[in-house]
Amino acid sequence: MASFTLQGIPVSRGIAIGRAHLLRPAALDVKHYLVAQELVEAEVLRLQNAIAQVHVELQAIWADLPQDAPTELGAFLDVHALILSDPMVSEAPLDIIRTRHYNAEWALVTQVDELSAQFDEIEDDYLRERKADIQQVAERVLKVLTGSSSQVPSSDGIDERTANMVVVARDISPADMMQFRDVAFTGFVTDEGGQNSHTAIVSRSLGIPAVVGMGNASQLIEQDDWLIIDSDAGVVIVAPPTMVLEQYRERQAQLLKQRKKLSKLKKTPAVTQDGVEITLLANIELPGDATPALEAGASGVGLFRSEFLFMERSGEQHQLPSEEEQFDAYRKAVLGMKGRPVTIRTLDVGADKPLEAAEHNILNPALGLRAIRYCLAEPQLFLTQLRAILRASAFGPVKILIPMMAHGFEIEQTLQLIAQAKKELTAEKKEFDVGIPVGAMIEIPAAALALPMFVKKLDFLSIGTNDLIQYTLAIDRADHEVAHLYDDLHPAILQLLQIIVSTAEKAGVPLSICGGMAGDLRLTRLLVGMGFRELSMPAALLPEIKQAILNTRFDTLQPYVKKILRSYDSAVIQETLSNMEALGKTLH
Known part of the structure; x- marks a missing residue:
């Protein structure tokens, strides 16, 4: 061919x-037919039996997991088992069979399509893609119903x-x-x-x-x-x-x-050839990610996205993960890093089910009640998470990272809630790190331009480049029609990064960068030359980034960095960046 x-x-x-x-796939086009009244309960039982069989299958797969299986697989299997037990999946289709007389496959697909549509409205990339969990669970049930195999x-x-x-x-x-x-x-x-x-x-x-x-x-x-x-x-x-x-x-x-060859660099410090030390951290989504992060040579976790705990938990408060469940997950990550710092970002979601209530009806979730705005609007939910994070800090160094900060009152209210959580835990005689560092994610241009307001009250800063680029360039990075406008080398982005680096350095406040730019090999020398000393990225990218740093002299980068920051011409910026990379190869 x-x-x-x-x-x-x-x-x-x-x-x-x-x-x-x-x-x-099990059934892209399932049969649609109406069931006679006298056969409705038999159809309900057919779906219930299929769901029960999938439960058994998932338990068997979990029990048979080899010791060297990635920890993510076990966590995802747990999530699928939880989804299968959720009334929205296990009971709602039964109601459809009883009220509309749909056959089992049609009822299940109808309910899953409705749930998937709700997930499409979620702004957060990670959570939006979790609709795949529901579809995959449904597909396993459909395989049982239709007798198809994988x-x-x-x-x-x-x-x-x-x-x-x-x-x-x-x-x-x-x-x-x-x-x-x-x-x-x-x-x-x-x-x-x-x-x-x-x-x-x-x-x-x-x-x-x-x-x-x-x-x-x-x-x-x-x-x-x-x-x-x-x-x-x-x-x-x-x-x-x-x-x-x-x-x-x-x-x-x-x-x-x-x-x-790169694997041999695991224990080698990331230091430029003229002695500038760079701290390389890992981004993780699950507690089990700590092990591969350590194996890749990470000096700590720069971003633990806590959203995974809230997957498929939107809606009523009782569906949200308990303090104990959160505490257990955070503690596992902390213990897994064996004394290296773990930075836990508080819940960074928006536009999921709780926001669909009338009082939160918004047209653009990206500009709506998300991240810290949502947490402050739901103080009990936020307080529960803060207590869990604080309790985990008794088991190793932990930092609290607050997403989407932009206003002074947001800082004040957050610090007040952290103080309240500490007071409650002290009264309950539960241990925690009294001096736990609290920082803000800088991902809104207003925050970058008003940084003095942050450095006076917070212990550290972390730049989320993905959202900073989205908000600065006024594009929805989830919209494929404007994806070509997403440009991490846009002069405005580079200027904002330089402002943040300079302000943090003058104030003596630690600064890391944890968005997509941090793990982009072609940008490593530019970021180091601009003054970044902490980069956080997916663990698999660490060895290559480390090698680039080892093959760099900080003093030789300065002319290139100055030329890039002075330029507003995309072609000049790209050419200068290429020349900087070529210089790095000569030092190899």
Whole structure:
């Protein structure tokens, strides 16, 4: 067949070469029919039995998890089990069968479509992509109802056709991923998903190349097609010519050799050749991410996104995670980092179910009641989280990071609530770090321009570049129609970063950068040259960033940085950045 290339979203690094294995969805088009009144309860029972069978399947997969399985997989399986037990999934479809007389498959799909539509309204990227959890759970139930299978090949008698398998699917659930643990698979390609989908998170954790958000790849790729995944470029080459295949095999071998070499830098401090020390931290989503962060050589956690605990918990207060549940998760992350600092960002959501009440009816969630605004509007929810974080601080160094700060009163109210949480815990004789550092995420231009207001009252600052870019350039980064306007090298962005660095340095307040820019290898020397001394990123990116720092002289960067900050011409900025990178290679 003729070779062709597909473009998607790169979510991990590296090159994979293998044969396509198509993982067919259970039921893209389920049967729709009405059930007679006398058969309604039998149809209800059929769905209940299917749900019960999936519970058993998930428990069996969980019990069979190998010791070396990524901790994320266990956590995701727990989430799927919770979703399966949620009345919105386990009971609401039964009501649809009883009231509308829909067949079981139709009732389940109807309810899931309604829940998915609610998730589409969520502004937060991570939480919005959690709708995939609900769809994947529903798909497992549909597989039982329809008698279809996931078509995973047996591990027995692996030959060239199953070795180095590239899984191609509309989407891949963590439970399905576990079915590949005994099969040689080398990469993932999915039609759906984004930077925070399960496929993305697990592939980064495993260090397996993956490209997601490819639209219709599973329809265009055929079973057993040879595939090349270039997950650095977000490209999948289908049926590559022999010459292209050989070129990529050579690149793959070089990357493997380079990765082995980089792994030896684990315990090497990130210091430039002229003695400037840089602290490299890890971003994590789950408590179990602490272990791979340590293995990658992280000096601590610069951003623990606490949103994962609130997944599929929107709505009534009783659905939210308890203080004990949160405390247990935070403590696990703290203990997992073995004495290295863990920065926990407080709940950063907006526009999820609680905001759909009439008093919170908003047109643009990005500019609405989200992050700290939402937490201050729900003080009991916020106080519960603060108590849990404070209690976890008794087990190791913890910092509290507050997202989306912009106003002085937000700082005051937050500090008052932290003081209240401390007072309550003291009265209850529960231990915590009395001097726990409190910081703000700088992700709104107003905060960057009014930074003196922050440095007087807070202990540290952390820049969230993703939102800072979104708000400065007035683009919704979740809107694909304006995605091309997202520019981390826009002169306005660089000027704001410089203002923040200078102000923090003069005030003697620690500053880190934890957005996407921090893990972008092409920007490492620019950030170091601008004065950043703490970078936080996904753990898998740490070794390459460290190597770049080791091959850098801070004093040689200054002329390039000054030229970039003085320029308002995109071509000049790009050229100067390239010259700076070329200089780094000469020091290698």
